[in-house]
Structures are given as structure tokens and as C-alpha cells.
Amino acid sequence: MRFDESDRFAPSVRERFALLSPSTRLSLGLCAMFLVQFFVFLVSGGDPVGRFFGLRVNPLDWSVPYRLFTYALVHSLEDPKHIVLNALTLYFVGNLLEAGRGPKTTLLTFWIGVAVGGIFFGAWEIARGAGLSPLYGASAGVYAVLVSAAISFPNVTLLTIPLWIFTIIFVALDLLQFAFSARLGGDTVVAYIAHIGGASAGLFLGWRGVHDSPFPRPGLWARWKEARRAARERAEDERAREKAQKLDRILEKIHELGLAALTEEESRFLKAGSKKNSPAEG
Secondary structure (H helix, E strand, O other): OOOOHHHHHOOOHHHHHHHOOHHHHHHHHHHHHHHHHHHHHHHHOOOHHHHHHOEOOOOOOOOHHHHHHHHHHOOOOOOHHHHHHHHHHHHHHHHHHHHHHOHHHHHHHHHHHHHHHHHHHHHHHHHOOOOOOOEOOOHHHHHHHHHHHHHHOOOOEEOOEEHHHHHHHHHHHHHHHHHHHHHHOOOOHHHHHHHHHHHHHHHHHHHHHHHOOOOOOOOHHHHHHHHHHHHHHHHHHHHHHHHHHHHHHHHHHHHHHOHHHOOHHHHHHHHHHHHHHOOOOO
């Protein structure tokens, strides 16, 4: 077996993985997690991984807070194309959002979308008095990234379609499917309500990214103090302008009619001004 000298400096698999973008790593991680879930299913005949990470509405279950995020790590074993679609969308759109908004913003958008999707799901389940249908999948986070990217970069094309049109079609289809499923009372409605929650989070986060200043917004108390300071400065400028105009009128009157023509109030004003501007004695 021959070894090239350059093989010593070839990056390892771990180093190559570290060089990938966060969105790419997250996409690959979701696929790897699905393979683990599927392997455990083949060995055990059940889905303990899905049961452990999936989200169900149960106020007495202490694990609900962490399941609000971990449900995105597992997917339905009955529909493998779900994980493929999520991973591909996250890969393409996530890298687009990273290029414009940065990796931190992209990952934060994804996980906030996951959490909001879980909250929408929980609220719907409580409202309909159910709670038996589990929630699996990263679609809520993917929808958050997709909608945020569409707001930030609407004219980028995806599959030859402008991203904003592509996103509207996707969200509109989910809204229609949600309406039909809710009307028929099917359990598939839980997936669509989570998608809508994730899309709502992406809409808010994308709008903030486009319209807000890149600098942190000061708190209410700081804004109130700043407004007060600005108001005082405007009032002081106005008083100074009025005094200057009054002094000009008095000096013009002295020039035309002499000091004797000044009123008592004008004399006091002129005297006060001359004292204020005279050098202090030490």
C-alpha cells in the first residue's frame, strides 16, 4: 500500500465535519438521529427513541420542557420522506440565511421555531381536550428558517421559483390542510398546527431582522430618560433663541433712541445679561 506524503496533513472526518456550516451539520445530525431511531426500531420492534424524545401534552410530566425541543430530533418512521424534506430544506435555506444573517441567528431562529411550534401544538391539544397524539419532527424549526429567509431574501430563487412565492405556497398548503384536518377531526392536524407555529415565529424573527436596528434596543427606562433629556435640550435651545432675539431688539432700540428709551424691564434684562457675561472676580 502506498502513502502519499500529503496524507499526513489530510483532515480527519471529525475535522471535515467541523468545517461544515452549522445548518449543514444540523441537517446531517437530524438524518443520523433518524437512522439511530430506525435501527433501534428494527432491534426492539418498537420506537423507544420516539417515545423518549417526542412531545405529548401532559402537565404532570416533568419532561415536557425538554421535550419542547427534543421532539425536533425524531421523525415518524412511517414517513421517511419527511426527514429527507426537512433535511434538504434546512440545508439549502439554512445556509442562505446563514450567509445573510449569520449562523447564530439561523440556529436561534430554528430552535425558537421548534419551541413555538410545540407551544402551538400543546395549546391546540389542550383546547380540543386530547393530548394522546405525539408530535415528532423538525418541521416547525424548518418553517421558521424558511419564512425568515423569505422575508430577508425574497428574490432568491429556489427550484427556479422566487423564495417568497415558494414560501407562500408552502404555508398556504399547510393552512388548507390544517383547515380540512380540523374539520374532519383527524390527528394529522397536530403536524399542521406546529408548522403554523414555526412559520409565525419565522415571520416575527424575519421582520425584526429586516426592520430593526443592528444595535440592541434600549429598555423602556433608558428610552424615557433619553426622551426627557432631548426635551430639556429643545426647551433650553428655545429659551436661548428667545433671549438672543430680545437682546437684539434692545440693542437696536438703544442704537436708534438711546438708553433713556428703555423700559424698566428691558433695563433689568440688559443688566442681568451683562452680569452673567462679565468675568468672575477671584
